[in-house]
Every structure is written in C-alpha cells, then in structure tokens.
Amino acid sequence: MSIEHYVEGALQHLLAEDERIAEQGIRFVRTDTGISLVGEVESAERRDLICQVVAEAFPDLPVRCNIGLTRSHEPEEVEEL
Amino acid sequence: MTACVRVAAVGDVHLDADVLGRYRPALEHLAGKADLLLLAGDLTRHGTPEEARCVAQEFGGLAVPVVAILGNHDYHGDQQDEVAAVLRDAGLTVLECSGTVVHCDDTRVGVAGTKGFGGGFAGACASEFGEPEMKAFTRHGRELATRFGECLAALDCDVRISLTHYSPVPDTLLGEPLEIYPFLGSYQLAQAIDSAPGVALAVHGHAHAGSERGTTPGGVPVRNVAHPVIKQAYNVYQLSVPAALTPA
Numbered sequence: 001m002s003i004e005h006y007v008e009g010a011l012q013h014l015l016a017e018d019e020r021i022a023e024q025g026i027r028f029v030r031t032d033t034g035i036s037l038v039g040e041v042e043s044a045e046r047r048d049l050i051c052q053v054v055a056e057a058f059p060d061l062p063v064r065c066n067i068g069l070t071r072s073h074e075p076e077e078v079e080e081l
Numbered sequence: 082m083t084a085c086v087r088v089a090a091v092g093d094v095h096l097d098a099d100v101l102g103r104y105r106p107a108l109e110h111l112a113g114k115a116d117l118l119l120l121a122g123d124l125t126r127h128g129t130p131e132e133a134r135c136v137a138q139e140f141g142g143l144a145v146p147v148v149a150i151l152g153n154h155d156y157h158g159d160q161q162d163e164v165a166a167v168l169r170d171a172g173l174t175v176l177e178c179s180g181t182v183v184h185c186d187d188t189r190v191g192v193a194g195t196k197g198f199g200g201g202f203a204g205a206c207a208s209e210f211g212e213p214e215m216k217a218f219t220r221h222g223r224e225l226a227t228r229f230g231e232c233l234a235a236l237d238c239d240v241r242i243s244l245t246h247y248s249p250v251p252d253t254l255l256g257e258p259l260e261i262y263p264f265l266g267s268y269q270l271a272q273a274i275d276s277a278p279g280v281a282l283a284v285h286g287h288a289h290a291g292s293e294r295g296t297t298p299g300g301v302p303v304r305n306v307a308h309p310v311i312k313q314a315y316n317v318y319q320l321s322v323p324a325a326l327t328p329a
C-alpha cells in the first residue's frame with residue numbers, strides 16, 4: 001500500500017496536536033507496506049501510547065514502532081571549551 | 082593554573098509523572114561534576130503546573146544552583162507564569178529575557194536566558210511583512226532576541242553564558258528537515274550573542290533530531306543539549322575563566 005500525501009500531513013498533526021502524544025520529535029518514514037515511527041521519548045508508556053493512538057487513527061495503515069527510550073545515565077566525559 | 086567553571090546542561094526533558102525519578106540517580110552526583118546546571122526549556126509536556134511540580138521534584142534540592150528557561154511545550158497550556166512559579170518555589174532560577182549571576186568560588190558566572198523563537202536564518206528568514214499573523218510571528222522573535230541581547234550584554238560577570246530554547250545557529254539543526262528550520266531558531270539570537278562581550282558558551286534545546294555542536298558567526302561555541310541529542314542525563318562543559326581574572 002502506498003501512503004497518501006495527505007495521510008502524512010494528518011499524521012504529523014496528530015503526533016503534535018493529540019494531547020495524549022504532544023510530540024514534535026517523532027518522525028515517520030515510509031516502508032514497503034506502511035510507515036515506521038522513529039525517534040526517542042522519555043518513557044515506555046509514551047512510546048506505547050503513540051503507537052496505539054496512531055494505529056487507532058489510521059486503522060488501515062500498517063505501523064511499525066521504532067521509537068526508543070532516551071537514555072538518562074550519568075555522563076562520564078567533560079568537554080573542554 | 083587556569084581557573085575553570087564546569088557547566089552541566091540538558092533540555093527537552095518533558096517531565097510528567099511517568100518520568101519521575103529517571104534523572105535523579107545521575108543528578109545526585111552532580112556536585113562532583115559541575116558547578117551549576119542549566120535547563121534549556123521544554124521541561125514539561127503540556128505546560129501544566131502539575132507537570133511543573135514533577136520538574137520541581139526531579140530538579141529541586143540539588144547540590145548545585147539550577148538555572149532554567151521555559152520552552153514552547155511549557156507555554157502550551159497558557160500557564161507559563163504558573164509553571165515558572167512552581168519552579169521558583171522549588172529553588173530554581175527561571176529566566177525570560179533576564180539574567181542571573183551565580184558565584185562559583187571566586188568566579189561570577191553570568192547566565193542570560195530566553196525561550197527565543199523561530200524566524201529562520203540569514204538568507205531564508207521571516208520578515209515583518211504582509212498579514213498580521215506573519216508580522217506577529219516575526220516580531221515576537223525579533224523582540225525577544227533584542228531584549229535577550231540587552232540582558233546578556235549587561236551581565237556583570239567573569240564568564241558569560243547564553244541559555245535559549247530555540248537555536249541561534251543552523252549548525253546544530255543538522256539532521257532536522259531543512260523545511261522546518263524557521264520554526265527551530267533564529268539568526269537574531271546569534272546576533273545578540275555575538276554582540277555581547279566574551280560569551281563563552283551558548284546552550285539551546287528544541288531540535289530533537291539536530292546535532293550537538295555549532296558556532297556562531299562570531300565564534301561562540303553553541304551546544305544543542307536537547308535530551309534526545311545528548312542521549313544522557315546531562316552534558317558537562319568546562320569553561321576557562323579569562324586569564325586576566327585568574328590569580329598568577
């Protein structure tokens with residue numbers, strides 16, 4: 001299935017404007033059959049909710065979730081400027 | 082020996098109840114790594130006082146001073162004043178077209194901050210022309226940059242730092258779609274930074290898919306510390322105190 005141009009626009013609005021998501025840092029790329037959501041969020045709960053909301057909004061669109069969790073470990077290096 | 086200051090920084094942490102505690106283990110050791118912590122905006126998801134209380138819990142009570150600005154997410158709920166008040170009650174310094182001086186031993190570290198705004202970069206920027214909405218968009222960025230520049234230049238300090246949410250340069254947007262650069266930053270912020278004397282570091286966030294390092298046309302190091310960019314709890318930058326201020 002090819003993705004309609006207008007679906008991409010609607011998807012971008014959904015990611016930012018749906019109050020459950022409110023993400024501007026998630027990108028999507030076309031795959032052979034649908035789309036792949038790409039980016040990083042702060043919790044697994046947010047990642048799962050994004051994929052759920054997108055799947056609900058576009059039930060005929062195969063969605064692959066490639067969203068990761070941003071690591072929050074302590075830094076080991078200092079950059080000298 | 083040359084004196085130095087260590088500055089920790091992170092932005093775009095987007096705190097809410099589901100994230101509480103994620104940063105705290107790394108923050109507990111901050112005193113041994115840095116003299117102060119800068120928060121480069123987008124501290125919340127929707128800009129609500131409830132989310133701000135999560136920020137206050139996560140970043141309050143640290144062993145080093147915390148200086149923050151708000152980002153566009155923190156304005157989403159139209160409660161930015163309440164958000165800032167919650168953070169201030171927790172001991173954070175919140176800047177908006179204002180500055181503060183932090184004393185790190187004998188060194189006065191000046192930080193001026195603003196959310197900043199979009200508008201684009203030289204050769205491809207918005208102008209105050211046409212519809213009222215377009216004029217308002219352009220004017221907002223211009224006014225913030227002007228007021229911010231005045232605050233930055235006026236700081237009475239030994240080391241001067243710029244803290245913005247939007248980017249002052251396109252360098253650190255590399256990785257973002259070129260089409261959205263005008264929504265990610267403005268050259269007018271860089272112009273303000275370059276107009277102030279001896280800025281040692283310009284920190285910003287906002288561009289999750291951007292890159293970390295850049296330089297203003299005037300040679301000031303710019304660092305994009307958006308959390309998805311730095312991929313750790315915070316980055317630490319070591320700044321040299323100008324030689325004239327260092328005891329022989």
